[in-house]
Structure formats: structure tokens, C-alpha cells
Amino acid sequence: MVKSWDIDLRIPLRFGLIAGLIALMESVIGIVTLSWERSLVANVVTMGQVLLFAPAIVIASMAAKQANQDKKLVSLLYGLVTGFLTAIPLIILIAMATAFDLRQFMPNVSPALIELLTFGRSPVAGSLILLGVTSLMGLLAAAFDFLPKFIQRPLLMGLIVTLTIGIFSEILSNRLRDLVSVDFSRAIFEGKALKTIIAAGLFAFVAVLNFLWNQFQEPIRGAFGSLPPRLTRVLRVLVILVLIALGLLIPTIAGTYLSEVINNVGIFVLMGLGLNIVVGFAGLLDLGYVAFFAIGAYSMAVFTTEGPLGVSNMSFWAAIPFCIVIAAFAGIVLGVPVLRMRGDYLAIVTLGFGEIIRILALSDLLKPYIGGAQGVLKIPKPTIINFFAVIRDFFVNLFRGLPLPKAPFETIDLIKPEQFYYIVLAGCALAWFVSWRLGESRLGRQWMAVREDEDVAEAVGIKLVSTKLLAFAVGAAFSGLSGAFFASKLTSIFPHSFKLDISINVLCLIIIGGIGSLPGVVVGSIILVGMPELLREFKEYRLLMYGILLVVMMLARPEGFIPSAVKRREMLTADEQMQASAETESAAGD
Amino acid sequence: MAMLELNNVHAFYGNIHALKGISIEVNEGEIVTLIGANGAGKSTTLKTISGLLKPRTGSITFEGEDLTIFPAHDIVYKGIALVPEGRGVFAKLTVIENLDMGAFSRTDREGIAADLDRVMTLFPRLEERRKQIAGTLSGGEQQMLATARALMAHPRLLLMDEPSMGLAPVLVESVFETIQEINQEGTTVLLVEQNAHMALQVADRGYVLQTGEIVLKDTAKGLRDNEEVQKAYLGME
Numbered sequence: 001m002v003k004s005w006d007i008d009l010r011i012p013l014r015f016g017l018i019a020g021l022i023a024l025m026e027s028v029i030g031i032v033t034l035s036w037e038r039s040l041v042a043n044v045v046t047m048g049q050v051l052l053f054a055p056a057i058v059i060a061s062m063a064a065k066q067a068n069q070d071k072k073l074v075s076l077l078y079g080l081v082t083g084f085l086t087a088i089p090l091i092i093l094i095a096m097a098t099a100f101d102l103r104q105f106m107p108n109v110s111p112a113l114i115e116l117l118t119f120g121r122s123p124v125a126g127s128l129i130l131l132g133v134t135s136l137m138g139l140l141a142a143a144f145d146f147l148p149k150f151i152q153r154p155l156l157m158g159l160i161v162t163l164t165i166g167i168f169s170e171i172l173s174n175r176l177r178d179l180v181s182v183d184f185s186r187a188i189f190e191g192k193a194l195k196t197i198i199a200a201g202l203f204a205f206v207a208v209l210n211f212l213w214n215q216f217q218e219p220i221r222g223a224f225g226s227l228p229p230r231l232t233r234v235l236r237v238l239v240i241l242v243l244i245a246l247g248l249l250i251p252t253i254a255g256t257y258l259s260e261v262i263n264n265v266g267i268f269v270l271m272g273l274g275l276n277i278v279v280g281f282a283g284l285l286d287l288g289y290v291a292f293f294a295i296g297a298y299s300m301a302v303f304t305t306e307g308p309l310g311v312s313n314m315s316f317w318a319a320i321p322f323c324i325v326i327a328a329f330a331g332i333v334l335g336v337p338v339l340r341m342r343g344d345y346l347a348i349v350t351l352g353f354g355e356i357i358r359i360l361a362l363s364d365l366l367k368p369y370i371g372g373a374q375g376v377l378k379i380p381k382p383t384i385i386n387f388f389a390v391i392r393d394f395f396v397n398l399f400r401g402l403p404l405p406k407a408p409f410e411t412i413d414l415i416k417p418e419q420f421y422y423i424v425l426a427g428c429a430l431a432w433f434v435s436w437r438l439g440e441s442r443l444g445r446q447w448m449a450v451r452e453d454e455d456v457a458e459a460v461g462i463k464l465v466s467t468k469l470l471a472f473a474v475g476a477a478f479s480g481l482s483g484a485f486f487a488s489k490l491t492s493i494f495p496h497s498f499k500l501d502i503s504i505n506v507l508c509l510i511i512i513g514g515i516g517s518l519p520g521v522v523v524g525s526i527i528l529v530g531m532p533e534l535l536r537e538f539k540e541y542r543l544l545m546y547g548i549l550l551v552v553m554m555l556a557r558p559e560g561f562i563p564s565a566v567k568r569r570e571m572l573t574a575d576e577q578m579q580a581s582a583e584t585e586s587a588a589g590d
Numbered sequence: 591m592a593m594l595e596l597n598n599v600h601a602f603y604g605n606i607h608a609l610k611g612i613s614i615e616v617n618e619g620e621i622v623t624l625i626g627a628n629g630a631g632k633s634t635t636l637k638t639i640s641g642l643l644k645p646r647t648g649s650i651t652f653e654g655e656d657l658t659i660f661p662a663h664d665i666v667y668k669g670i671a672l673v674p675e676g677r678g679v680f681a682k683l684t685v686i687e688n689l690d691m692g693a694f695s696r697t698d699r700e701g702i703a704a705d706l707d708r709v710m711t712l713f714p715r716l717e718e719r720r721k722q723i724a725g726t727l728s729g730g731e732q733q734m735l736a737t738a739r740a741l742m743a744h745p746r747l748l749l750m751d752e753p754s755m756g757l758a759p760v761l762v763e764s765v766f767e768t769i770q771e772i773n774q775e776g777t778t779v780l781l782v783e784q785n786a787h788m789a790l791q792v793a794d795r796g797y798v799l800q801t802g803e804i805v806l807k808d809t810a811k812g813l814r815d816n817e818e819v820q821k822a823y824l825g826m827e
Contacts, residue, residue: 445690445691445694446694448683449680449691449694452680452681452682452683453678453679453680453681455642455674455678456674456678456679456680456691456739457691458642458662458663459640459662459666459671459672459674459678459740460666460691460692460694460695460739460743461663461664461666461667461694461695461743462663462694463661463663464663566682566683569682569684569723570682570723
């Protein structure tokens with residue numbers, strides 16, 4: 001009888017134990033205890049609850065999907081058993097913690113943890129409740145799958161958006177307080193969480209919006225596609241203008257703290273765009289990329305500093321071209337000896353190069369010039385002419401018959417992150433434009449050929465030497481610009497700011513974003529640089545999240561969040577490729 | 591004067607003396623084949639001509655011009671294209687992108703379009719698979735693509751390194767038919783082959799290489815009738 005039902009209990013067993021181990025790990029390392037009181041939606045759900053029960057829910061849903069489509073009871077059973085098993089490791093933990101003092105070797109298994117796992121009851125009663133709760137959640141997760149897709153998706157989207165806003169509610173409430181009023185902020189947020197009623201409204205709003213979008217996506221797209229091409233172009237320009245306006249308004253909306261975070265992200269976007277040329281376009285694996293960042297930063301530092309190490313007291317703007325050229329030259333210097341190397345060997349040599357630059361910066365040899373371990377201090381922030389005031393004075397004086405304004409004009413120091421933002425934005429926009437144009441150019445094709453196969457590239461008449469050196473030089477130039485911004489932003493730099501982990505971080509962000517893809521670099525930077533900063537309240541656990549994210553990404557979506565066209569194609573199977581090419585052909589035929 | 595002349599060429603891989611004084615002539619319009627066992631120096635000869643390996647002494651001239659002073663990528667511009675051993679396609683790019691890359695050395699749009707038509711007629715299979723990724727093509731199709739890619743450079747001399755290697759016998763025949771077709775359209779071919787039997791059927795003349803030296807040169811028919819060649823390379827007793 002069991003056979004006819006097609007039940008394979010090994011499925012929920014495997015999934016349940018995985019979920020249980022995840023929940024157990026979260027408890028033992030202490031993140032559940034830490035975030036148990038951290039509400040996402042006031043009086044409804046806390047971060048700790050989400051963390052503790054998410055494995056049961058998500059993995060039970062995965063287990064339930066393993067059952068045969070039309071065997072609804074089986075899939076419910078899978079969900080139930082998975083949920084049930086999720087609690088088992090936790091119950092063992094409760095039992096052991098009650099019997100022995102585990103804190104000697106697991107310092108985070110505190111009475112507080114046990115109390116929250118048992119819901120404040122006795123160990124036995126608490127364990128039974130826990131078992132009941134996780135089983136119920138598993139069952140519900142399995143049942144959720146029976147809902148039609150057009151209901152599932154809006155619900156999920158609403159949940160994700162509401163919880164995400166809940167996580168960032170402290171930052172958001174601070175911004176609302178400054179932008180609107182304290183009362184408005186209090187009306188929406190309660191402490192560090194969304195108010196219950198607001199959360200419900202938000203959930204409903206997002207769900208309905210998503211529902212409507214899913215329902216009317218096709219007709220809207222169709223209507224847009226059938227507009228006359230002229231109007232489409234006008235609309236496209238309008239969208240771009242709105243985006244530019246938004247880009248310019250961001251610092252006002254975001255405030256000081258978020259602007260600072262955005263500036264850090266921007267500095268990594270700039271580096272990512274550069275490394276994307278070297279690794280993504282030309283396929284040269286460079287692990288010493290931080291070297292050019294350091295060279296750009298130190299160039300900016302010694303050219304502009306007002307301290308004893310300064311060589312020229314140049315302005316920020318005068319120093320920028322030098323920083324770019326020096327970094328690009330360093331790129332060529334690195335490029336020449338590694339021309340004949342490929343893959344792993346190239347990675348190791350560039351790794352060494354990165355370390356050499358850092359150690360040189362630390363060394364006594366260069367200490368008289370770049371300060372050794374003490375670094376370079378008193379790097380001025382950039383200054384711009386106050387064009388607004390100059391133009392105003394020009395007209396005012398013109399009408400009044402006074403002498404017109406003359407150089408030196410009135411200037412503004414870009415001290416605040418909100419002001420510095422515009423410099424980073426301009427740098428990123430420039431790098432984006434250059435990357436985009438180069439990627440489509442003849443040089444871009446050369447890079448692609450070298451990346452795919454050096455030998456064949458040479459056989460079709462591509463100069464390997466200049467192609468590779470140009471990739472190194474352009475990549476290094478972007479990184480040098482980024483370093484120059486970095487030095488000017490921090491106003492002091494030290495050798496330990498240029499460790500290997502920056503190279504690794506930049507490499508990770510272009511891989512997570514989608515190697516070879518420009519939007520991918522931005523998404524990768526936001527996720528790997530911006531997120532850890534915004535999640536600062538979770539202390540060292542955010543690094544754990546970072547690590548988990550990397551592993552999960554590489555398993556679930558190895559091509560990255562926004563893959564480039566070539567990468568996306570590569571990940572398709574041969575059948576899908578035939579289908580895709582047939583589709584593009586029929587599209588071309590229209 | 592021959593189109594391509596190698597005169598007493600010596601080449602080394604590090605300390606290994608790979609070519610020991612090779613002299614070869616290829617006349618315009620011919621198919622010339624180099625046959626020989628593994629390690630005889632056949633592929634090395636092609637590498638030396640295409641500039642991937644520089645000869646230590648000796649001269650290589652193409653239409654009277656010394657080739658040894660040019661780097662590999664410039665030699666493509668002289669009108670010599672190499673189909674490397676083991677296919678030599680960009681595995682992750684599509685068929686059409688590969689062909690596009692093959693014309694990298696050229697800027698004459700009309701000529702490129704004409705040559706694209708020409709190779710697509712020569713290899714209708716590639717036309718069917720324009721948008722497919724080269725790495726997912728079968729071995730025979732990849733060989734076609736490698737050849738087509740080389741033809742996109744509009745070479746006057748085509749160097750082919752073991753085009754039949756690893757292909758099913760049915761495909762091998764069609765490869766050699768194509769080589770003849772390419773030759774009839776006016777491209778001179780220098781063909782390196784282990785499959786001496788087939789090579790000597792399509793070629794006009796042939797050279798036999800042994801451990802870096804030319805031991806025999808003759809018309810293809812002469813080599814086919816040569817007893818030693820029959821014994822050593824054609825498997826006849």
C-alpha cells in the first residue's frame with residue numbers, strides 16, 4: 001500500500017535533518033539569541049524568530065516539491081515530517097543543555113537561548129511545543145504550494161519586501177525623521193520595527209501591486225511595444241532623465257550615513273568596473289588588483305597632502321590625471337612580465353605583485369616619501385569653484401556696474417559625504433561609459449578573443465601583447481582613480497588599508513554580480529560592500545552571512561545576479577540553446 | 591619563384607632540435623602535404639611558417655618577402671591562415687561570432703560578407719547552426735568551423751594541421767573533399783596529415799618528414815608508388 005503512494009521517506013528525512021542542522025547552528029553560534037528581541041514588525045515577528053524558523057519553512061517547502069505533483073497528501077506528509085525533524089536537533093540541544101553545562105565549549109548555549117527555544121516552559125513541555133510549531137510550519141509550507149502561482153507570488157513578494165523594510169527600519173526611520181518629521185516617522189516605525197498596522201498595509205500593497213503587475217504585464221509590454229518608435233525613444237530619454245535626476249537627488253534623500261555607505265559602494269563599483277575589464281573582458285585572473293588602488297591612493301596622497309610628505313600641493317583635480325596615468329603605467333609594468341602566463345600562474349604572480357606594493361608602502365626604504373606604517377596624513381578634500389555664487393555675482397555686479405568677479409573665485413570644500421557623492425558618481429559614470437564603449441569596440445572583440453582562446457586569437461591576427469597590456473592598463477587606471485577618491489575621502493591613508501582582502505572582495509563582487517556584466521558590478525558592490533555595512537547591528541554574524549551568500553550563490557546561480565550575454569548562453573544546455581537561437585531568429589524575422 | 595619557400599630552416603623547442611634544416615616549396619594553386627609519424631616535425635613546420643615559433647636559422651619567404659621578421663599576428667595580414675591542430679575554435683562563442691572573429695584582420699565589409707556567403711555555401715551545416723555555441727558542435731562540425739574561420743581571413747595560403755584527427759571515417763572523406771574544393775576556388779593549401787593515404791590522394795606534391803628532416807619529396811603519385819612510403823605510412827606490405 002505504501003508503494004502505491006510513492007512515498008520515499010528518505011526525502012523528508014534528508015531535508016529535515018539539513019533544516020534541523022541549520023537551525024541548530026544558528027542557535028549554537030548565538031545569532032538567534034542576539035536577534036530574538038529585534039523586532040521586524042512590532043509585536044508580530046522578530047529577526048530571531050525568522051532566523052530560527054526560516055529553515056523549517058523554506059526547506060519543508062523544498063521537500064514538499066519533491067513529491068509527485070498530483071499526490072497532495074504525500075507532499076503534505078513530506079512537509080510535516082521535514083518540519084518535525086527540524087526540531088529534533090534543537091530538542092537534543094535542549095536536553096543536553098539541561099543535563100550538562102555546555103557553555104564551557106559552546107559559550108553561546110546560554111540559559112537565555114534554552115529559555116527562548118522552550119518558550120519559557122519546562123524543557124519537556126517546551127520541546128513538545130517546539131516540535132508542534134515546526135511541524136505545523138512544515139505543513140503550512142507544503143500547503144502553501146497548493147495555492148495557484150498567481151496568488152503565491154504576490155504573497156511571497158509582499159512578505160519579502162515587508163521583512164526587508166523591517167530589517168532596515170532603524171535606518172529608514174532616521175531618514176524619515178529628518179526628511180519629513182518625527183511624528184511621521186513615529187507613525188510608521190515603533191522602535192526599530194515597523195508598526196503592525198503599517199506592516200499589514202505594506203504587505204497588502206506590495207502583494208496587490210505584484211498581483212496586478214503579473215496579470216497585466218503582457219498587455220502593458222505589448223502596448224509599449226506597439227507605440228510608434230519615435231514615442232518609444234522619447235519615453236526612453238525621459239526614463240533616463242528621471243534616473244539621472246534621481247541619481248543627483250540621492251544624497252539629499254539618503255542623508256549623511258547612507259551617503260557615506262553609497263560612496264564606499266561607489267569606490268568599489270569603480271574598482272569592480274576596472275577588474276571587470278581585466279577578468280571579465282580579457283579573462284586575465286588578477287588577484288593583486290589592490291596594488292593599483294594603493295598606487296592611485298598614494299599618488300593622490302603625496303601630490304596633494306599639506307603634511308610634510310607632500311611634493312607639490314596640487315589640487316585634487318590636478319592630481320587626478322596623474323593618479324590615473326601612474327596607475328595605468330603600473331598596470332603595464334605588471335603586465336609585461338606576466339604576458340606569457342595564464343590562469344593559475346597569472347593569479348599567483350599578480351597576488352605577489354599586490355603584496356609587494358603593500359610591503360613597499362610599509363617599508364623603511366620608502367618611508368621618507370610615503371610615510372611607512374604611519375601613512376600619509378592631511379590629504380585635502382576636493383574643492384570646487386562655487387559656480388552658483390560666481391554666476392550670481394557676475395549678473396548682480398553687471399547690473400550694479402560693479403567690477404565683475406575675478407579669479408580666485410569663491411570655492412566650496414566637498415567635505416560632507418553628500419557632497420563627495422557627486423565626485424564618486426561622476427567617476428563611476430565615466431568608468432561605466434568607457435567600459436561600455438570599449439566592450440563594444442574592436443578592442444573589446446580582441447579581449448573577448450583572448451579570453452576565449454589565446455592561440456586561436458593569435459591565429460586570427462590579434463596582437464596578444466598589446467591586447468593584454470591595454471586590458472591591464474585600463475583596469476589599473478580605473479582602480480587608480482578609485483584609489484585617488486579613497487585617499488581624498490578618508491584624508492589619510494595607511495598601508496594596511498590595501499590588503500589582499502580588497503582584491504578578493506572586488507573579485508567576489510564581480511563574480512556575484514555576473515562576470516563581464518556592467519550592471520552586475522553595481523549589484524555585486526551593493527550586496528557585498530553596502531549590505532554588510534547596513535547590517536552592522538548583526539556584528540560579526542554579517543561576515544557569516546557574507547560567506548553563506550557566496551556559497552549559496554555559487555551553487556544556485558553560478559552565472560551571477562545579472563549575467564553577461566555570453567555567460568548566460570554558456571549556462572544553457574544544448575537544447576535550450578537551440579530553442580533560444582530559434583526564438584531570436586524568429587524575433588529577427590518579425 | 592614559389593609562393594612559399596622554406597630554406598634550410600632549423601627550429602628549437604628549448605634545447606630540442608625540432609627542425610633540422612627543412613627546405614620546402616609550395617607553388618601557387620597547389621595542395622602540398624607533409625606526412626610523417628608523430629613527432630616528425632610536421633606541426634612544428636606549420637608553427638614556424640605562421641610565426642608562432644621562430645626559426646633559429648634558415649629563411650622563410652612568402653611571395654618573395656621574408657616572413658621570419660614578422661610576429662604571428664602580422665603573418666595573418668600577409669595572407670596566410672592557420673587551422674590549428676585540435677579544431678581551434680572559440681568554444682564559448684557562436685558559430686557566426688567565430689566566423690566574424692576569423693575576419694578580424696580585415697576591414698573590407700563587402701569582401702567579408704562575400705566570404706561569409708562563400709564559407710556558408712561550402713559548409714551548409716554551419717549555416718544551419720549559425721547561432722549555436724561552437725563548443726557544443728560535433729567534432730566534424732568544429733573542424734568545419736575552424737576551416738571556415740581560417741577562410742574568413744581570405745588567405746592565399748591555408749595551413750591545415752591534421753584536419754582529419756579524431757574524426758569518424760565518413761567525415762574524414764568529406765574533409766578532404768572540402769580541401770580540394772577550397773583549392774579549386776584558388777586557395778593554395780599546405781596540409782599536414784598523419785592520414786597519409788587520404789592526404790596523398792588530394793595533394794599535388796608531398797614531403798616526407800622524419801625526426802625533423804625531409805627524407806623524401808616527390809609528386810603525390812610518386813610517393814604513393816614509393817615502396818618505402820607504402821610500407822611506412824600507407825600500411826601496405
